[in-house]
Amino acid sequence: MSVKVKPGGKILGIILVLGGIYAAKVFWWDKRPQQARASAEIGKVKLPDAPEASLSKDAVMLPLPGTEEAMNGGTKISWRIMAWNSQFPLMYANGGANTTKGSLLDKAKLQLEIVRQDDCNKSIADMVKFAQEYKNNPNAPGVFASFMGDGMPMFFAALVKELEPLGPDYQPIAFYTMGKSYGEDKLMGPIDWQRDPNNAIGKTVSCVLRDGDMNILVKWAGDNGLRVNPDETTYDRNAINLIAANDFLDAANKYITGYKESRKLVVDGKKLSQDTTVGVDAVSTWTPGDVNIAQKRGGLVNIASTKEYSAQMPNITITIKKFAYDHRTDMENLIMALSQAGDQVRSFNEAKAFAADVSAKVYNEQDGAYWLKYYNGVEEKDAQGLKVHLGGSMAYNLADAANMFGLGKDGIDRYKIVYNTFGDILVKMYPELVPAYPVYSKVVDKSFITSVVSNHPELLEGSVMKEEYAGEITKEVSSKSYEIQFETGSAQIRKVSYPVLDEILQSAVVAEGLKLGVYGHTDNVGNDQSNMLLSEERATAVKTYLQSKGLSSSRVEAKGYGATKPIADNDNAAGRAKNRRVQIVLGN
Amino acid sequence: MQRLRQFFEPLRILNKRTLTLLIVTEVLLALVAWQLTGGGLIPTPAKVMAALGHIIQMPDFADNLFASLALTIKGMGISIVIALLISYLSIVPVFQPFARFVIKCRYLTLTGLIFLFTLLTQNGHQLKLSLLIFGIVPFFVTSLLSVIDNIHAQEFELCTTLRMNSWKSLWEVVIVGRLDQVFEVMRQNFAIAWLMITSVEGLSMSEGGLGVMLIRANKYVQLDVVFGTLVIIFIIGLLFDYLLGALRHWLFPYTKLTVRR
Numbered sequence: 001m002s003v004k005v006k007p008g009g010k011i012l013g014i015i016l017v018l019g020g021i022y023a024a025k026v027f028w029w030d031k032r033p034q035q036a037r038a039s040a041e042i043g044k045v046k047l048p049d050a051p052e053a054s055l056s057k058d059a060v061m062l063p064l065p066g067t068e069e070a071m072n073g074g075t076k077i078s079w080r081i082m083a084w085n086s087q088f089p090l091m092y093a094n095g096g097a098n099t100t101k102g103s104l105l106d107k108a109k110l111q112l113e114i115v116r117q118d119d120c121n122k123s124i125a126d127m128v129k130f131a132q133e134y135k136n137n138p139n140a141p142g143v144f145a146s147f148m149g150d151g152m153p154m155f156f157a158a159l160v161k162e163l164e165p166l167g168p169d170y171q172p173i174a175f176y177t178m179g180k181s182y183g184e185d186k187l188m189g190p191i192d193w194q195r196d197p198n199n200a201i202g203k204t205v206s207c208v209l210r211d212g213d214m215n216i217l218v219k220w221a222g223d224n225g226l227r228v229n230p231d232e233t234t235y236d237r238n239a240i241n242l243i244a245a246n247d248f249l250d251a252a253n254k255y256i257t258g259y260k261e262s263r264k265l266v267v268d269g270k271k272l273s274q275d276t277t278v279g280v281d282a283v284s285t286w287t288p289g290d291v292n293i294a295q296k297r298g299g300l301v302n303i304a305s306t307k308e309y310s311a312q313m314p315n316i317t318i319t320i321k322k323f324a325y326d327h328r329t330d331m332e333n334l335i336m337a338l339s340q341a342g343d344q345v346r347s348f349n350e351a352k353a354f355a356a357d358v359s360a361k362v363y364n365e366q367d368g369a370y371w372l373k374y375y376n377g378v379e380e381k382d383a384q385g386l387k388v389h390l391g392g393s394m395a396y397n398l399a400d401a402a403n404m405f406g407l408g409k410d411g412i413d414r415y416k417i418v419y420n421t422f423g424d425i426l427v428k429m430y431p432e433l434v435p436a437y438p439v440y441s442k443v444v445d446k447s448f449i450t451s452v453v454s455n456h457p458e459l460l461e462g463s464v465m466k467e468e469y470a471g472e473i474t475k476e477v478s479s480k481s482y483e484i485q486f487e488t489g490s491a492q493i494r495k496v497s498y499p500v501l502d503e504i505l506q507s508a509v510v511a512e513g514l515k516l517g518v519y520g521h522t523d524n525v526g527n528d529q530s531n532m533l534l535s536e537e538r539a540t541a542v543k544t545y546l547q548s549k550g551l552s553s554s555r556v557e558a559k560g561y562g563a564t565k566p567i568a569d570n571d572n573a574a575g576r577a578k579n580r581r582v583q584i585v586l587g588n
Numbered sequence: 589m590q591r592l593r594q595f596f597e598p599l600r601i602l603n604k605r606t607l608t609l610l611i612v613t614e615v616l617l618a619l620v621a622w623q624l625t626g627g628g629l630i631p632t633p634a635k636v637m638a639a640l641g642h643i644i645q646m647p648d649f650a651d652n653l654f655a656s657l658a659l660t661i662k663g664m665g666i667s668i669v670i671a672l673l674i675s676y677l678s679i680v681p682v683f684q685p686f687a688r689f690v691i692k693c694r695y696l697t698l699t700g701l702i703f704l705f706t707l708l709t710q711n712g713h714q715l716k717l718s719l720l721i722f723g724i725v726p727f728f729v730t731s732l733l734s735v736i737d738n739i740h741a742q743e744f745e746l747c748t749t750l751r752m753n754s755w756k757s758l759w760e761v762v763i764v765g766r767l768d769q770v771f772e773v774m775r776q777n778f779a780i781a782w783l784m785i786t787s788v789e790g791l792s793m794s795e796g797g798l799g800v801m802l803i804r805a806n807k808y809v810q811l812d813v814v815f816g817t818l819v820i821i822f823i824i825g826l827l828f829d830y831l832l833g834a835l836r837h838w839l840f841p842y843t844k845l846t847v848r849r
Contacts, residue, residue, distance in 0.1 A: 125702070125703045129706055365804055
């Protein structure tokens with residue numbers, strides 16, 4: 001340094017250099033022309049071409065939105081979502097991270113900003129903050145957030161408590177569902193769990209505790225009559241044990257890396273001071289966790305997924321009650337736009353690919369082809385040569401969403417059943433963390449979708465997603481024997497058993513992708529022929545009851561086996577009581 | 589032999605050329621060991637280098653780099669101002685307890701505080717910045733206070749002899765006299781800021797950043813990209829280390845007088 005500058009001058013120099021770099025970045029680098037995607041051709045008329053299109057043959061594809069940001073002066077909404085393919089309708093309807101010209105939401109006069117937020121707690125914090133702001137400033141932009149439906153009891157429990165001080169108007173409500181997980185969330189385990197679920201006893205599953213993916217495990221275990229040890233610090237050899245992971249990717253990585261941990265033994269409900277070391281036998285995760293497992297290590301197959309439990313994980317959108325009621329027209333227009341988008345995405349490959357491209361832009365990750373591939377779901381060979389199904393999501397049209405909330409033909413409120421099923425599980429397993437969860441009718445507001453359904457029958461044109469059921473169950477996912485009481489010697493179900501039947505119904509509603517088998521069995525008292533007949537009649541009685549509650553007849557198969565398949569000794573009363581049973585099987 | 593022995597002799601100061609040679613040799617040995625033991629899920633140096641070339645050519649790399657650097661420099665700048673204010677005021681007894689409390693904040697983690705900070709800030713950028721500042725300031729203050737604590741009593745006595753009042757002494761001895769140490773404190777604690785970058789950038793991914801690149805690559809277990817990004821973060825860290833040291837010597841040439849070499 002030959003130039004003599006005083007320290008003051010030097011500091012000024014440093015500030016000038018930094019300022020110069022910053023200015024160059026803002027005024028030159030960011031302003032330089034960058035390649036943008038060519039805008040789509042407008043006005044092409046196309047007929048439905050997607051497999052299982054929801055729109056009929058004479059429907060026309062809407063022109064794809066442009067890439068230019070819309071300035072329609074409509075209500076501003078900021079929407080928090082995680083990187084999840086069930087949001088294809090939102091991507092299509094918005095045209096980009098911000099509403100673009102000619103998109104469905106532009107036509108609905110809304111200015112929407114989609115913000116990726118993978119951290120659910122952060123989204124909850126944003127929602128609380130919005131409620132506070134909205135109370136002070138009615139012009140504050142709305143904040144929406146979308147979560148997985150089976151996790152809502154926990155999120156609502158947290159939110160309701162946080163928002164209590166602001167008064168009843170500022171409580172959170174769920175008002176719509178735009179899609180669902182359809183295979184991408186799963187329990188992956190060793191292949192012998194498929195053959196006999198009892199092989200899972202004494203094994204471990206790594207997952208995020210109290211998360212939707214863990215729910216798949218808990219449901220599968222429950223449907224098979226297996227216990228799950230809720231405590232992640234102990235090991236119970238008579239139950240399925242959990243290994244806590246940070247997030248769904250960490251859950252997969254724990255299996256990939258061969259992670260081990262030491263746990264306190266539990267015998268007969270007592271913690272011993274003895275330690276045992278456990279590894280990871282199975283994983284509950286979702287895409288790309290399943291892809292990572294398949295590619296990096298392999299050796300696990302899908303035991304159960306949201307393809308089978310297809311009503312379990314709808315994408316549920318929430319906001320603050322007061323905002324929704326203050327903007328009723330906007331809310332209904334939004335629902336109309338999203339449901340139309342669902343039909344377009346479901347019916348036209350080009351629209352679906354467009355939604356995938358927007359996803360890549362909004363999530364700022366991978367490319368459109370990637371998101372499209374795992375929206376559709378793929379069968380791939382894993383690192384050990386096993387075949388695994390990876391990914392799988394589904395966009396909803398209005399009829400699907402109506403179906404989810406019990407506004408469809410069969411009248412089954414699927415979401416109510418899902419919400420209560422997994423809320424109850426949460427409270428049962430973790431009473432100290434979640435002592436109670438909000439009542440369904442308090443947090444789910446059907447008024448918006450009901451109004452759209454009744455005022456716009458034309459939007460119900462898109463057909464409901466249809467599950468195809470096998471003629472006969474050949475592959476069991478779960479099987480459990482229930483004690484259902486009948487009047488002696490007849491197929492008349494006693495009233496005390498109705499709660500048991502309702503439990504079976506709820507389990508079947510969540511597992512909408514599977515056929516339900518009702519198999520009657522008797523003990524060996526009396527002659528074989530009359531036993532056979534009685535067991536058939538009793539199975540049919542159960543089927544009739546379930547059908548009266550809304551299950552379609554193609555979904556339930558009823559069979560009687562008489563005394564041909566005993567599970568216990570018929571020589572004593574206790575054994576005979578065990579053999580008089582109804583076996584409930586979910587399979588395809 | 590003589591030369592080899594000097595490598596293992598305590599207190600021996602090597603000349604620059606020998607030292608460079610030693611560093612290069614040790615780095616090469618480490619890389620060779622890594623190359624030989626790597627494989628399977630652990631990427632080898634060759635793969636990491638390939639990934640590094642690939643990362644640098646990504647169209648959004650410059651933006652991500654700048655986002656992280658801008659955030660860090662902004663955070664460091666604001667933090668050092670706040671930390672200096674707290675440290676200088678700690679000399680005044682009434683502010684002493686507050687400064688002590690700030691130091692103890694080092695033991696807080698961000699986990700529970702994210703919710704609070706979200707409610708207090710306007711947007712994602714502010715949230716990231718405030719969390720970063722909250723993370724760095726206690727470390728800055730800790731180092732600055734230890735600098736102040738280590739001032740010789742003689743210096744204050746000299747000020748008294750020169751008939752300065754206590755405010756003037758504070759200015760001469762603590763503020764002007766220790767200005768060069770501020771750069772040293774920043775240099776030593778820059779690592780903390782760099783360490784936090786991943787955790788805060790994950791909270792608001794819309795602006796991108798090196799932390800976001802890291803999180804994204806980690807999601808797909810692309811370990812070569814992860815390691816490549818880590819190498820970039822490491823190199824920039826070293827660069828800043830050097831830069832802050834050089835700045836200190838350039839701004840305060842007298843600091844070179846007290847160093848052993």
